[in-house]
Amino acid sequence: MKTEKAVAISAPEFRGVRAAALKGFDLLYLGDEFCQNLLPARTDFGAAAEKFKGRVILVTPLLTDAVFDEMERVITSFSSAKNRLEVVVNDLGLLHTVKRRYALRVNVTLGRLFAHRVKVMPPGFAARFLKEHGVKRVELDDASLLSRFEGIKGLKFSFHSPFRYLSATRFCPWERHWPASCALSCLGKTQKLEHPRLPRPLLLKGQAYGLRTSGVPAHPALDRLVKESLPAAGRG
Amino acid sequence: MKTVVGVKTFAEAETMLRLGADELYGGLAAVPNHRLPAQSFQTLEELKAAVRLAKSGGKRFSFLLNQPCFGPKYGEVLDVVAALDQEGLGACIVRELPMFEKLTAMKLRAKLTVSSLALCFNLPAMRRFRQLGASRVVLPFQLTPEEAAPLLKNRLGLETEVFFHGDFCCVNVDPACRLWSLKRVIQTCRYTYSCRGGQWKMPEANAPEKMRSVYGFYHGGAGYLKMVRMENFKDEIEVFKFSRMLTELLKRGLGEQEFIRMGEKLYSTVSRHAWKKR
Numbered sequence: 001m002k003t004e005k006a007v008a009i010s011a012p013e014f015r016g017v018r019a020a021a022l023k024g025f026d027l028l029y030l031g032d033e034f035c036q037n038l039l040p041a042r043t044d045f046g047a048a049a050e051k052f053k054g055r056v057i058l059v060t061p062l063l064t065d066a067v068f069d070e071m072e073r074v075i076t077s078f079s080s081a082k083n084r085l086e087v088v089v090n091d092l093g094l095l096h097t098v099k100r101r102y103a104l105r106v107n108v109t110l111g112r113l114f115a116h117r118v119k120v121m122p123p124g125f126a127a128r129f130l131k132e133h134g135v136k137r138v139e140l141d142d143a144s145l146l147s148r149f150e151g152i153k154g155l156k157f158s159f160h161s162p163f164r165y166l167s168a169t170r171f172c173p174w175e176r177h178w179p180a181s182c183a184l185s186c187l188g189k190t191q192k193l194e195h196p197r198l199p200r201p202l203l204l205k206g207q208a209y210g211l212r213t214s215g216v217p218a219h220p221a222l223d224r225l226v227k228e229s230l231p232a233a234g235r236g
Numbered sequence: 237m238k239t240v241v242g243v244k245t246f247a248e249a250e251t252m253l254r255l256g257a258d259e260l261y262g263g264l265a266a267v268p269n270h271r272l273p274a275q276s277f278q279t280l281e282e283l284k285a286a287v288r289l290a291k292s293g294g295k296r297f298s299f300l301l302n303q304p305c306f307g308p309k310y311g312e313v314l315d316v317v318a319a320l321d322q323e324g325l326g327a328c329i330v331r332e333l334p335m336f337e338k339l340t341a342m343k344l345r346a347k348l349t350v351s352s353l354a355l356c357f358n359l360p361a362m363r364r365f366r367q368l369g370a371s372r373v374v375l376p377f378q379l380t381p382e383e384a385a386p387l388l389k390n391r392l393g394l395e396t397e398v399f400f401h402g403d404f405c406c407v408n409v410d411p412a413c414r415l416w417s418l419k420r421v422i423q424t425c426r427y428t429y430s431c432r433g434g435q436w437k438m439p440e441a442n443a444p445e446k447m448r449s450v451y452g453f454y455h456g457g458a459g460y461l462k463m464v465r466m467e468n469f470k471d472e473i474e475v476f477k478f479s480r481m482l483t484e485l486l487k488r489g490l491g492e493q494e495f496i497r498m499g500e501k502l503y504s505t506v507s508r509h510a511w512k513k514r
Contacts, residue, residue, distance in 0.1 A: 062409070064379065065358045065386040092333075092354075093361030113412045117332070120304035125334040167415045167425070169438070170378035171407035176439045178380045193429035193436050198418055202429065209408075209415065209438075 004224040006158070008059065010038035010206070012184050013229070014048055028052045029226060031059030033090055033111050033139070034168040035207040036067045037182040045074050059088040061168075062113065068093065072101075079105040088139055090114045099133050109137040109158070112165060119148040127152045139226070141165060141210075143217035158224040159217065163203065165210040173204055190231050205230065237458055237483065240298070240397060241476060242465030244276055249286040251469075253293055255476060259460070260290050261329060263300035267313050270302045270331075270353060270410070275465045280316060287323045296326030301339075302351040304332055314338065321346050329374065330354070331411070336368040347371045352399065353411040359386050366392050373397070374462060377406045381452025388456040397460035401449035402482050402499065403475045403507065404464060407440045447482075447499035454486045474508040481506070 006027035009017060014030060022028065030048050032038035039060065040048065048056050058078075060071055071094065079085035081104050089095045090111035098106050110118060110130070115138050118126050130152060138149060141160040149155055171178055174185040191204040202209050205228075216225060238258035243249045249260055263269035263276035264283050277283040283299075290297035299320055305313045317328060321344045328344070330336055331351040339348060350356050350365045350373040362373055372395040375384050388396050399405070408415070408425055415424045429436040441449070453461075461479060466472040482499055490498065504510050 062355060062357045064383040066383060068358050068360065091357060091361065092364055093356075093358040096364045097360045113409075116412060116414075120306065120332065121334050122306045122310075125337070129333065166417065167408045167413040169408045171439055171441060173439055178383075178441070178445070180380065180382060191431055191436070193431050195424075195427045195429050197427070198424065200418075202418075 001223055006224055006226040008160070008226050008228050011040035011044040012038060012187055014044065019051070022052055026054045028054060028056045029059045029088065030056050032206060033059055033061050033088065033113060034165065035179065036061055036063055037179055038206065039067060039071065040074060041070060042074050042077050045078055049078065057086040057088060060094060061090050063091045063094055072097065075102055075106060081105055095133050103134055107136055108134045109139060110135050112139045112141055113168065115140060115145060119145055123151060130155065141213065146217060146219050155221060157219060157222040158226050159222055160226045160228050161213050161216060163205055163210050163228040163230050164213045165208040167209045169207050172207065188231050237454060237461040239479065240460050240462040242463060243286065244465065246282050246285050246289065248469055249289055252476070253290065253295060257476070259296045259298065260286065261298035261300060262286065264316060267301070267316055268303035268305040269300040271465050275467055280319065284320065284323045287320055287325050290326070291324035298327040298329050298349060299325055300329050301335055302329055302331040302353050306334065314342070317344070318342065333368070336370070340369040350374060352376045355411060359390060362387055362390055362392060362394060366394055371395065378409055381449060381456045385456055388458055395459045397462050398453045398458040399462050399464065400475065400479045401446050402479060405441050405446065407438070443500045443503040444496050447496040447503070450482055450499065451486065451492050451495045471508050478502070478507045
């Protein structure tokens, strides 16, 4: 089985990315799973679809109503029954909306935040829930979660590295305010946070705190690797 | 705005009702919920008594089911809910989708409230929860009043409840937070970290921002104001009184800036944070 290689880039980062940085990747994950200020507008998505030779996937976090409509516009503009758009979904409202309105033109992938909600469901309920919402793939960054989805037929997995998220905030740690205004101060930066009681440093990347990871688990249904950008820590 | 106050003993329930709480809520130590067992009722009998007490005064008592509990004890959890329903439980505060489905099937008299931990961030999510049987939504801590405006003004018939931001706000998206897994201890979010260039604390809203939230939710139309459960009941009483002071200010019809100025002053003089600093 061929393993697809994907690169995850936020929309503002993509605006300045060089073509060489995209070389060797089959897929482009455009957007962000943790911050709605890093999502692509239609113009961004269109530009990415032109610039990137492979398939572009829309990546979304929890969504407020302020950006919800624009995400729907991206979906309607760049999907059709013949050219289904893959969307990484972390929000129940979007998941439900896709099921109701766009089931025939969207391939739903469950995002890393939502995966934690599904992993705790009774297995039978989880399988039915994923089937009803057309979820074919789950994004993971923690190998221990693979076993939590065992037994759900037909499900594929993507694995993100070298950053594993542990927490996400909506109070911007870079600019210290709620997310309504944003100067994109997080772009191109990672902050390393150390504490003597913690075994490893925490990393702050965008609106997510997490850990640097190494290694990718082997699993028959894991057929996609997603490279997260992780600028040298501490240069924030 | 009506007040919804967390309690963990019958005596606390009596006290809070006497102080004027409009509604109560609480968990049971044996049923997983989003606080430590010590912050919940220790016995079902005492919890039942608190439910009856609230009901006898025409007040609603809500039971917390805001943590996954689908393991071997799932049946016992549902038995607890059924027993409380018999006593006149007002509502269950629910986080997980399978639990909504199960409780709806049980045809309880108690209503269903969407926990803040269910992350209802937008109207389509709210619509989905209404379909699942919810009649009230507790908005996630991490939504600002401006972002929550469509939810507060929803025409779906759902009531809205907000946490009292004037005291505390968890800025990390709590149900998605697994910082505890680092050391199996909670509140690593409170550590002072070292980083290049100095020290780092995970930032949270400052006093003016907290007051702006209180003002925005009040004028945005939130129906219920919720106080978090605390281990120290004296602290909880202080927070309740502080919320009352701010509500009185709001009732006077102050403008936003004036309210923020006065609220900040109270925050730094009479709130529990001010007392602790001293």
